[in-house]
Amino acid sequence: MNAAVFSVAGFNHRLCPAGLREQLYVEDVDQPALLARLRAAGVAEAMILSTCDRVELWMAEGDVAALDILAEAARLDPASLAGYRFALAEEAALRHVFAVASALESHVIGEPQVLGQVKATHRLARDAGMIGPVLEPVLQAAYQAAKRVRSETAIGERPVSLAAAACQLARDVQGDLSRCGALLLGTGEMGEFLAGQLLAAGLDRVSVIGRTARRAEAVARRLGGHFATLEELPQALPEADIVVACHGEGRYTLSADMVEGALRRRKRRPVFLVDLGVPGDIEPAVNRLDDAFLYDLEELEQVALQGRARREAEAGAAWAILEAELAAFRRQAAEREAVPALTALRESFEAARLAVLADLPPHDPAREAVDRATRLLANRLLHRPTLALRELAAAGQDQAAIEALLRRLFMDTKDEE
Known part of the structure; x- marks a missing residue:
């Protein structure tokens, strides 16, 4: 490959605000038409990588002027975007592509989604006839580098968000989440989001208890679960392998006695509890119970911070692999x-x-x-x-x-x- 014909240009989380990136975002269904416009403008090969972190063109025989096509598609003045864009060529462009595929250029280092997004974009561009002898070997080499980074470092192994930390801890306590049920105590947005993340991580089922049956039913419908009233909590609690509390009453909704009674009925099978309430919804004395594992927001944040620190520490080894692959x-x-x-x-x-x-x-x-x-x-x-x-x-x-x-x-x- 002649590196002089390979370039990258676009908008990313380092230079471009999230609101502007959202305006520039290119849906999959719109990519073929934009790729056709790039071809008509003289770009020999191209793919449009559009994620929450970046909207970028990876090109052969193209330059930063091609970004005007993306700006026009978003109904934005290209001149107004000059301060938010970047352009790389030759060696710098190659290093960028390898780093993006390996999640070293992500807002959250090591996040697992970006490689799949690159491959999906690759397929779209190939179907549009815009992948050729320049981009194809670059992408295959980038995938090989990403594979080595994943297999030879621990860069993607530690949770870096509260939700990811809670999901990881739930697995640590309960093992296979597909055999587990959760009880969402409260209808707050944070609790609903966490319940959704647990379901995405493989949780089998969820039940919702709220202040009112109407709100609990609405949240349960969105989560694909069941709902119950607060009066039914003593019956629902023993069935829950995971409890997420975000009731927000300003007093303890779950006492140590209630959890102890549930544990007895569960024959001491462990329970993982997450208290998202401020102030807390679960009595701290629950922590002293055998087989009860309680985490509040501060403790989840500590787990997430440790994960971020671990990933940062692994980044050096990942970059060494990247340089060797380059x-x-x-x-x-x-x-x-x-x-x-x-x-x-x-x-x-x-x-x-x-x-x-x-x-x-x-x-x-x-x-x-x-x-x-x-x-x-x-x-x-x-x-x-x-x-x-x-x-x-x-x-x-x-x-x-x-x-x-x-x-x-x-x-x-x-x-x-």
Whole structure:
């Protein structure tokens, strides 16, 4: 690949505010038309990566001016976006693509979604005929780098948000969430969000108890669960493997005695409790009960902070992997550029070998032996030049000068004289 034709331009979380990125966001259904406009504008290859963190063009034979097409599609004045955009080319663009695929350029380092988003965008662009010999090898190399980062570091293993921390702790206590049920005590937004995250993480079922049956029913409907009244709490509590409290009454809705009674009825099967209330909804004495695991907002935040710190610590090892993969990609790309010269050199030797065979009579008994001997000789003579040419190409030597020297030394130059 000729890196000079590869570039990246766009808007990301480092330079562009969230509201503006939201306006620029490109839905999947709109990508084919925008890719067609980019092709008409002279961009040879392109994909549009549009996520909550970034809206970017990854291009072959394109430049920052292509962003005007995205701005116009969003009904924004391109000139007004000049201070929010960035543009990278050649080596910097390659490093950016590798880092994005490996979640090292994400707002939350190590987040798992971005690689899937890159691959989905890749498919859209390929279906539109906008992936070719420049972007395809870059993307495949970026996927390989991302795979190594995931498998050789712990960058994605620790929770970095309150919801992720709660889901991880729920798994630690209960194991497989697909066998668990949760009780949402209260109808606040934070509690509903956490219940939704638990369901997304594999939770089997959820029940909702609220101040009023109407509000509890509405939340339960959105979560695909059941609802009950506060009076039914003593019956619902023993059935819950996970309790999320966000009642907000200003007094304890769950006492230690209530939880102890539920544990007895559960035959001491553990309960994981999350108290999102400020002030708390669950009596702190619950923490002293065997088989009850209570976390409040402050404790969840501490778990999330530890996860962020761990991911930051792993970032150094991840970047080292990335640099190694970039070096390997550059070397392979340079070696590919040497292939035409190697092919021409081998063709020159083969022509000379066949000329020697042509001097022999057609039925000469030595012909077969001469054919084998000259073929073996040519391969041996070409072995060291082949290795040297690939090494010189990988080292960044002037390819044109090397090819000119090869032609002068080994190839027929009568046409040039």
